[in-house]
Amino acid sequence: MPLLATARSRAGATLLGVLTGAALGVAAPAAAQPAAADSVLVWYDATAAAIAAGGAPTQVTNNRTWAIAWLAAARAQAGTHSAAGRRAALAGAVHQTLTTLIPGQQSPADATLAAELAALPDRQEVRDSVTAGRAAARRVLTERSGDGLDPASVNIPFPVPAPAPGVWQPTPPQYAPATQYGNRAARPFVLRSAAQFRPPAPPAPGSARYEADLAEVAAYGSATSTVRTQAQTDTATFWLGSSLTLYTPILRAAVAQSHASIADRIRLVALFHVAAVDTQIATSDAKYAYQRWRPVTAIRAGGDTTWLPLHDTPAHPDYPSGHNTYSGSAEGVLTGLAGPRAREPYTISSPTAPGVTRTYTDWHRPSLENVDARVWSGIHTRNADLAGIRLGDDVARYVLGHAQAVLR
Structure with missing residues (x-):
C-alpha cells in the first residue's frame, strides 16, 4: 500500500521534527x-x-x-x-x-x-x-462542561436522507438508526473546528477508483467470500472491537517502556486522548458532511441483492473509517512522543478474538492491519480507510504542535 506507507513515513518524520522537549516545555528523557x-x-x-x-x-x-x-x-x-x-x-x-x-x-x-x-x-x-x-x-x-461529548449529545437523531446513489442508508441486518451524528457539533480540545482537516470528497460513484474499491470489498469482505484467506479473516476479526479497547494496551506499552520522566509519561497519556477525542469529532464531521453509503448498500444496489459483509456494518456513513482515523491519530502521537518503534515487542489481545494475541514492534503495523481489516470485514472501502489514516495523522500533528497551549 504505497499511499499508506508514504503517509505514515511523512507523519513520523514531521512529528519527530516538531515535537521536542523544548516544544512541550519538558526536560529531556531521564x-x-x-x-x-x-x-x-x-x-x-x-x-x-x-x-x-x-x-x-x-x-x-x-x-x-x-x-x-x-x-x-x-x-x-x-x-x-x-x-x-x-x-x-x-x-x-x-x-x-x-x-x-x-x-x-x-x-x-x-x-x-x-x-x-x-x-x-x-x-x-x-x-x-x-x-x-x-x-x-x-x-x-x-x-x-457542556462540550457536547455526553452520550445523549453524541447520538442525537440523524434525519435519514432520501435514497440516492452514493447516499447513506441504514444497513442490514439491523437497519439501526445512525450513531455519532452529534460528535460533529462537540467542542474540540485543540482543533479550531471539527471541519479543520476535513478530507476531500470520496471518489464519485462510477469512477474507476470507486469501482475498484467496491469490487475489492465485494470479493474479500463477503460473508461467503471464497478468496479471503483464513489469515485475512483472523485480522478482520481481531480488529473488530472498539478502538479504545484495542489501543489501551498499546498506549500502556509505550508508557511502560518509556525512560522519560513521570511528567512526560503523563503528558503522553493526556495528549494521546486529547487527540483521540478531537479525531473522533473530526471523523463525524466528515462522515456526515459526505454521507457516503456503506459497501453493503452499494453492492446490493448494484444487483447482488443478498450480499452481506463478514461482520455487521456499524450504523454510520462509510467515509472516512473511524477505526482508521483513531489508528492514524494513535500512531501519530506515539511516533511523535515515543519514537517510531517500541523499545521492545509488546503483545495485545482483542475482545472480538478471545484467546488470541498479536505481538508488534512498532506503532505502524496496527495501522496497516486496521486498513486491511475493515475491507476484509466488508464494512469499509479501502479509500475510506486510507482517508481515515490521513485525517487522524493530521489531527495528531496539530495537537502535538499546539501541546503547550492545552497543557498549561
Missing part, C-alpha cells in the same frame, strides 16, 4: 525511575479499569474521561518539586476525575488512592500536591 513509573502505571490501570467497569456507552465520552484526568494530572505537575509530589499530584487529579465522572467506581478509586498515599512520605508537600491535583481536575472539568 534515567528510568521505577517508583514513579509504577505510579503512572497504577493510575493508568485504574483509569482503564474504571472505564471498563462503569464507563459510558459511547467511546468518545470515555476518551474524554481519559483526557480530562490525565490533562489535569499533567497540569498539576507544574507546581511539584519532587518525585513524591509528582506522584501525589497525579493521584489527586485522576482520583478526582474518576470519582466525579464515574461515581459508581468510587470504591476501587479510593482503594487505589489509599495504597498510593501509603507508599508516599506523610509530609505537607505530598498533601499539598494531592490538593493541587484535585484542583486541576476540577478546573478541567469546568472547562469541559
